[in-house]
Amino acid sequence: MAELVLVRGDITEQEVDAVVNAANSTLLGGGGVDGAIHRKGGPEILAACRELRATEYPDGLPTGKAVATSAGKLPARWVIHTVGPVYSAREDRSALLASCYRESLRVADELGARTVAFPAVSTGVYGWPMDDGARLAIETARAADTAVEQIRFVLFSADAYDTFAAHLR
Template sequence: MTTLTLAQGDITRERADAIVNAANSSLLGGGGVDGAIHRRGGPEVLQECRRLRASRYGKGLATGQAVATTAGRLDARWVIHTVGPVFSATEDRSHLLASCHREALRVADTLGARTVAFPAISTGVYGWPLEDAARVAVEAVRAADTAVEEVRFVLFDARAHEVFAARVG
């Protein structure tokens, strides 16, 4: 059974087998968590992302999908990149947000990862309301058929930590 834990702080400082990156579809870095992971992970992460773009993901990674690279200089073995959906008030995209979590855990299983650190996917510039993102994330992780022993939600600030804590229980 997977244990859900919480941490408040910088996901790039976490020690885990795999760190999940809230990536953009280009896989080439960006702002927020994505930029921080690329900066701290170093050029090795970007090199592998470029190789993925040159081969299997020429058009980029689709929303809700996940793929792994080295973690470079991060205190992890792998980075699992997943593209969260942009929030829409007129279209329910929660299945795509849930897919990010399921697919990241599926990739973690193929790698043999036992500890996986997740950020609050899509809650930054993609505008997903924090309370709903926490609900979708926790439900998806709890429902996942995975060998991952610990899923750690790493929340940047006290409010996010509080909201996820209410869902994790």
């Protein structure tokens, strides 16, 4: 079973095999974690994403799926892009959010990654409540059948860190 670790900080500074990007379906950059990864990683990531759009994902990456590119100038080897669901109070989309973590770990295994850094997928502009997002992330990571040795949750705010810490206990 993978070791689960919490870090308060910037995901673009993590020295890991793979960094998970909370991407949008276009794969062409955006705000939050996505924008930060594209800005710091440089044009190589965007070029790789454009290639994916031109070949494998002409309609964009579906919600809950994951795909890898190089990491450009980031200290990681790869970026695993996953598209989280937008939160809905009327429709249970938790299976899609769990799929983001599972699919990202599946891609990490295909790459041979041993250390993976995740953001709190969907808890930013997509509106997923942090408490439920942390619960789903931790439960899914604990249950994952993966060769990844360390799953690192990199949380930007103290509140997010504290919420994840409560679920990790």
